[in-house]
Amino acid sequence: MDASKTVLLAHGSGGKLSQDLVRKMFVGELANETLSRLDDAACFSLNGGRLAFTTDSYVVSPIFFPGGDIGKLAVCGTVNDLATAGAAPKFLSLAFIIEEGLPLEDLARVVNSIKAASSEAGVCIVTGDTKVVNRGKADRLFINTSGVGIVPDGINISGCNAKPGDIVMLSGSIGDHGMAIMAQREGFNFKVPVESDCAPLNGMVTTMLEASKNIHVLRDPTRGGLATTLNEIAAQSNVGIDIDETKIPVKDAVGAACELLGFDPLYVANEGKMIAIVAPEDADKVLEAMRRNSYGSKASIIGEVVSGHPGRVVLKTALGARRIVDMLSGELLPRIC
Amino acid sequence: MDASKTVLLAHGSGGKLSQDLVRKMFVGELANETLSRLDDAACFSLNGGRLAFTTDSYVVSPIFFPGGDIGKLAVCGTVNDLATAGAAPKFLSLAFIIEEGLPLEDLARVVNSIKAASSEAGVCIVTGDTKVVNRGKADRLFINTSGVGIVPDGINISGCNAKPGDIVMLSGSIGDHGMAIMAQREGFNFKVPVESDCAPLNGMVTTMLEASKNIHVLRDPTRGGLATTLNEIAAQSNVGIDIDETKIPVKDAVGAACELLGFDPLYVANEGKMIAIVAPEDADKVLEAMRRNSYGSKASIIGEVVSGHPGRVVLKTALGARRIVDMLSGELLPRIC
The missing domain is CATH 3.30.1330.10 (PurM-like, N-terminal domain)
Structure with missing residues (x-):
């Protein structure tokens, strides 16, 4: 057929x-x-x-x-x-x-x-x-x-709610889950073992919501990774999203595994990370709240929502160049979750 | 292993x-x-x-x-x-x-x-x-x-709620779904085609609940068939259940298919039938309500709940004998639903 x-x-x-x-x-x-x-x-x-x-x-x-x-x-x-x-x-x-x-x-x-x-x-x-x-x-x-x-009353969080000016934050390093599965599947033994980040994040989210009701979007970047999830949000909200490569944490072992296997960590699945898009006036409060939780201790601001290039995610690379980061096309890692 | x-x-x-x-x-x-x-x-x-x-x-x-x-x-x-x-x-x-x-x-x-x-x-x-x-x-x-x-308020229906004296009714003929799957799987062509009874029964249940709030148990006899489901209820409620073989409708084509393949229709899966166990004073009202719905037009009273032989289902056969009807043991028809 x-x-x-x-x-x-x-x-x-x-x-x-x-x-x-x-x-x-x-x-x-x-x-x-x-x-x-x-x-x-x-x-x-x-x-x-x-x-x-x-x-x-x-x-x-x-x-x-x-x-x-x-x-x-x-x-x-x-x-x-x-x-x-x-x-x-x-x-x-x-x-x-x-x-x-x-x-x-x-x-x-x-x-x-x-x-x-x-x-x-x-x-x-x-x-x-x-x-x-x-x-x-x-x-x-x-x-x-x-x-x-x-x-809870007063909460209205959706991928459709990102607004230009909003701050984009991430609860920790990317690529851990996908690389842990790959390493296990292929029988690799890294010196520093790569472990899945699989964790329940509801406790962290509760703390974040106690800090501010101005959280517009929450999304966990699973299949398709950070890049695909941000593209989904950009499309749902019809906004642009700018992110800064140097602000996105990748563990050394995960980075090395990605290089070895030819994967871009931006597209590798996570199972214990949360993206939050927050009104600028409350960004610091929410970031602090994330960091108080053990699953968000490495949280950082990775970018912002813009009115230009609606539907697109643009990455400022470590070298200062700007490139469009598309959704995942094709299949990177089947059966990752 | x-x-x-x-x-x-x-x-x-x-x-x-x-x-x-x-x-x-x-x-x-x-x-x-x-x-x-x-x-x-x-x-x-x-x-x-x-x-x-x-x-x-x-x-x-x-x-x-x-x-x-x-x-x-x-x-x-x-x-x-x-x-x-x-x-x-x-x-x-x-x-x-x-x-x-x-x-x-x-x-x-x-x-x-x-x-x-x-x-x-x-x-x-x-x-x-x-x-x-x-x-x-x-x-x-x-x-x-x-x-x-x-x-809805005032409804308390559970397999644990059958009481001695309650009336056991069934919304129609048994074995249709299981035999339709078997016939399809084995490539049989019966003169009168056997069709699955697969249907949504929520409309019928609404009508029944409008007729009476004294419905104690509702259960659809799927995997394991009527016999297994009644055994589950008998165990959950710690009561005996007596049923009358002559009152349990089996379509001719389904009965013939069961005979040919060596199945007991009491154990064959249904996907559009409902067992109701009802306080005796409201049994007629509920039976009438079932019959008003197209999926219950052939509903009948098939037995009653008794205090004797708790946890057991006893069948009065067409010849007048009484035998214990156990749960399904082993696997009759894998992947029936």
Whole structure:
């Protein structure tokens, strides 16, 4: 069959082809006001309060990696998507698709991670499902978690809300998760081990929201990395975003791994980082709040929102040049989450 | 590896091994009051009202079958799980795991079914996710839907609430879904085609709840069939359940297919049927309400809840004998939903 008429790995990359598929086929067919916003979590009013609701399936390979496993990832990823709406995550669902033959011991280890991560994040797993498919019809273990959280009054955070003049900040170094998976997959042994940054960020977001209600956008740069996520926000808000390469932290080991393997850290996935776009008058307060949390201790201001070049992200390089940073096109690292 | 230490197909059957896995590993580790009830949907208070929340992954093979496809199933299954809590389904999430190489045309056809089913059920798809895995690492398409619904005031429906004296009713014939999948899988051509009963039952449940608030249990008998679901309720409520074989409708074509293939329709999956257990004084009203809905037009009273033999289901056979009907043990039909 003509490859252009089939689903490609790149349709799951989080980059351009993913966006095409989502926009044309899913949002096109199933359109409603909430879905069409394309935020990581949907927000709506129910019972007189506002709720956030989100879903993610996790297909990461291998299922165990330095710094975490598919279970920790499944809790943190969904908790963080709720946090990007400014919501306090409350309840998670947990659905397993298991390949026949998975050692029960491995499943138990994953459940244990789920328990630890949900306990740290303060969420309850209230409902679940288990499916088993024949050997060779799945790859060990896939997990879906969906989550429900409460959006406090007065909070209105969305990828659509960035405004020229806003400050762009990042909670820490980029590329850790993607490079940890790659190193594990390829059997590399770095002198300084590269570990996934996988972590629940809802506690940090709570602290940030206590410091200021003028947080316009929160987004965790997962598949497609920082570059793709900033492009999404620039498109959703119809603004330009300028970032400064020298301000974006990359750990030495991660930088070295990226060089060795030919990856640009701007496109490598993170699972424990948050981008915040904040009104300029409150930027310092929010940055300080981020830094008070252990997951944000290395937070920094990396750029600003501008009215020029709407829909585009422009990087000032270490050498002072300016270049457009596009979304991820093609597939960089399949099955990173 | 020792097979007793690995996940088996039967762990996903909905029967005994499934229950063991869920009770020991999942509920054991992740215990909280809501999860431990083991209802199809979790109910909790949020923002001063009561919500229901549920999740299911769908791995049915083949993805297209007479009477439906994986998309229709994914909407109806989750809508029906919310309805079993007496909840009005409102919002669904939709997460795809796609095997590389799936024709986009097939995906579009599934999305179309999702659109039609969610429109019929009156639910909005508000959030989603798409993952793509390499060829051979999944089987065409898996879908997870999770759902949020509102539980009206004064409703308290749970598998734990059956009481001796209650009337057990069923909304129609059993075994249609399972036999439709089997026929499709095996390439059988029956003279009278067997079609899946896959349908959203929330409208019927609303009508039933308008007729009476004395509905104690609602449950859709999916994996494991009527026999397994009644056993679950008997265990949850610590009561006995007596049913009458002659009162349980089985379509001729389904009965014939079951005989041919050696299946007992009591264990075959349904995707558009509801069991209701109702206080005796309101049984007629609820039965009438069911029958007014097109999906319940063949509803009938099939038995009653008794105080004898707690935890057991006893069938009065067509010949007048009485036999214990156990849960499904082993795996009857893998990947039925």
